[in-house]
Amino acid sequence: SASDQAGPAARKLMTEHGVAAAQVTGTGKGGRITKADVEKTISDKEEKR
Amino acid sequence: MADKYDVIVIGGGPGGYVAAIRCAQLGFNTACIEKRINKQDEPALGGTCLNVGCIPSKALLDSSWKYHEAQSSLADHGIKLGDVSLDLDTMHKRKDTIVRNLTGGIAQLFKANKVTWLQGSGQLKSGKQVEFSALEGDAQTLQAEHIILAAGSVPVEIPPTPVDQKIIVDSTGALDLPEVPKRLGVIGAGVIGLELGSVWARLGSEVVVLEAVDTFLPTVDQQIAKDAKKQFSKQGMDIRLGARVTGSEMKKNQVVVNFTDKDGDQQETFDRLIVAVGRRPYTEGLLSQDAGVSLDERNFVYVDNQCRTDVPGVYAIGDLVRGPALAHKAIEEGVMVAEVIAGEHTQVNYDAVPGVIYTHPEVAWVGKTEEEVKESGDAYKTGAVPFAANGRAMAAGETGGMVKFVADEKTDRILGMHVVGPQASELIQQGVVAMEFGATIEDLQLMVFGHPSLSETVHEAALAVDYKAIHVAQRRRKK
Numbered sequence: 001s002a003s004d005q006a007g008p009a010a011r012k013l014m015t016e017h018g019v020a021a022a023q024v025t026g027t028g029k030g031g032r033i034t035k036a037d038v039e040k041t042i043s044d045k046e047e048k049r
Numbered sequence: 050m051a052d053k054y055d056v057i058v059i060g061g062g063p064g065g066y067v068a069a070i071r072c073a074q075l076g077f078n079t080a081c082i083e084k085r086i087n088k089q090d091e092p093a094l095g096g097t098c099l100n101v102g103c104i105p106s107k108a109l110l111d112s113s114w115k116y117h118e119a120q121s122s123l124a125d126h127g128i129k130l131g132d133v134s135l136d137l138d139t140m141h142k143r144k145d146t147i148v149r150n151l152t153g154g155i156a157q158l159f160k161a162n163k164v165t166w167l168q169g170s171g172q173l174k175s176g177k178q179v180e181f182s183a184l185e186g187d188a189q190t191l192q193a194e195h196i197i198l199a200a201g202s203v204p205v206e207i208p209p210t211p212v213d214q215k216i217i218v219d220s221t222g223a224l225d226l227p228e229v230p231k232r233l234g235v236i237g238a239g240v241i242g243l244e245l246g247s248v249w250a251r252l253g254s255e256v257v258v259l260e261a262v263d264t265f266l267p268t269v270d271q272q273i274a275k276d277a278k279k280q281f282s283k284q285g286m287d288i289r290l291g292a293r294v295t296g297s298e299m300k301k302n303q304v305v306v307n308f309t310d311k312d313g314d315q316q317e318t319f320d321r322l323i324v325a326v327g328r329r330p331y332t333e334g335l336l337s338q339d340a341g342v343s344l345d346e347r348n349f350v351y352v353d354n355q356c357r358t359d360v361p362g363v364y365a366i367g368d369l370v371r372g373p374a375l376a377h378k379a380i381e382e383g384v385m386v387a388e389v390i391a392g393e394h395t396q397v398n399y400d401a402v403p404g405v406i407y408t409h410p411e412v413a414w415v416g417k418t419e420e421e422v423k424e425s426g427d428a429y430k431t432g433a434v435p436f437a438a439n440g441r442a443m444a445a446g447e448t449g450g451m452v453k454f455v456a457d458e459k460t461d462r463i464l465g466m467h468v469v470g471p472q473a474s475e476l477i478q479q480g481v482v483a484m485e486f487g488a489t490i491e492d493l494q495l496m497v498f499g500h501p502s503l504s505e506t507v508h509e510a511a512l513a514v515d516y517k518a519i520h521v522a523q524r525r526r527k528k
Contacts, residue, residue, distance in 0.1 A: 034487055
């Protein structure tokens with residue numbers, strides 16, 4: 001689940017933007033997803049549109 | 050006794066004994082050389098920390114605090130005790146028992162892990178050889194694939210106040226004063242000076258702390274340091290900054306200390322004087338001329354990020370090398386080196402090593418201070434919340450102090466956490482965990498904190514960074 005890969009702030013952002021943990025490349029320790037990783041995924045998605 | 054080992058560790062302090070145990074766990078035939086003889090005239094493991102440092106000082110800090118509470122604050126709770134008196138001998142005996150149990154425990158752990166404890170001193174020679182001089186018996190040469198130097202540190206002595214361990218004592222002597230001095234001088238307002246000064250102040254000494262530097266706790270966040278100084282002063286510790294000791298003179302059973310401060314030459318007379326100006330790496334007799342290990346300009350053994358010295362297969366850890374002289378720093382370096390020897394890629398995260406001063410209130414910190422971040426030029430934000438707004442702190446009658454966060458303005462990442470107040474030593478670990486996971490301030494804001502608890506002040510401080518604290522009035526500053 002997303003909760004064991006990312007902290008609360010990143011989870012919140014994923015929920016907000018409908019991003020699944022599987023879509024995000026985690027750059028934190030052991031592939032953990034940081035808030036910045038989620039932000040990058042969101043901006044990449046928006047660029048593609 | 051075999052004369053060949055996979056790993057030989059020189060020094061059985063927190064760094065050395067942990068390294069030895071971890072090496073044994075990883076399957077290495079390991080020996081640990083330790084020469085310390087304790088107060089009971091027995092060989093003892095545990096080094097400075099267990100024998101004459103962390104543990105005995107905490108035992109006295111806790112005992113003296115209980116005495117102080119019984120005298121001063123239990124009445125506030127409606128508890129009347131009548132006359133409270135001090136039995137210093139019992140206090141010392143309790144401390145000594147704790148130390149003996151703990152050091153004995155390490156000997157048991159060595160047995161359980163099959164670490165060979167070589168009682169005596171060790172000197173590193175060339176070609177990964179160690180000359181071992183037993184406490185009893187002859188010297189012999191040992192050979193090892195890997196050698197870990199963990200000889201620790203000793204108190205720094207200064208010429209104006211030579212230590213005699215009677216009237217003028219170092220930290221070791223200060224743990225064993227046979228009676229409470231009427232007037233106690235402490236040279237050095239660092240961690241050791243403040244803790245030992247606190248112990249004797251609570252037991253009744255009139256304590257004067259002389260500190261050469263003008264800034265109080267210069268490496269601590271200054272908002273926290275200022276608050277701490279105010280609280281210590283209220284407890285009767287007379288802390289004089291910018292006071293340089295120039296000389297001393299024995300007069301009967303007292304010592305007259307001369308010093309200069311901004312007002313010129315000064316003089317104070319003390320019944321005892323504690324010299325606590327710092328500690329230096331203990332390299333005497335550790336290295337033979339041809340050992341090949343180099344020292345840096347401050348006499349620390351020179352090592353890389355993973356504690357390798359210039360000689361392949363020889364490592365150095367703990368107070369002997371750069372970085373803060375803290376038991377937990379030495380411990381983690383010991384574990385790292387053992388795992389590096391086993392071919393693993395362990396690293397110590399030196400950016401998240403907590404520091405603690407076990408005064409009352411405690412002072413604790415991790416990461417960068419506001420001053421450090423300001424100097425780096427990066428945009429940052431801070432939030433600080435007092436324990437006075439915390440219900441649990443009020444219930445305990447411990448409302449002094451605060452929690453403060455420093456965070457990156459752009460990324461929201463936590464850069465530092467700073468605490469002065471009750472249980473700061475425990476609360477700070479929340480900052481360590483958060484920083485290790487690269488947490489943002491928002492991460493902490495979004496977590497549920499048990500109520501009522503001191504930890505809620507951590508939560509509120511995180512909220513305060515973004516002007517969202519609930520239990521303190523916060524007005525957003527106009528930019």
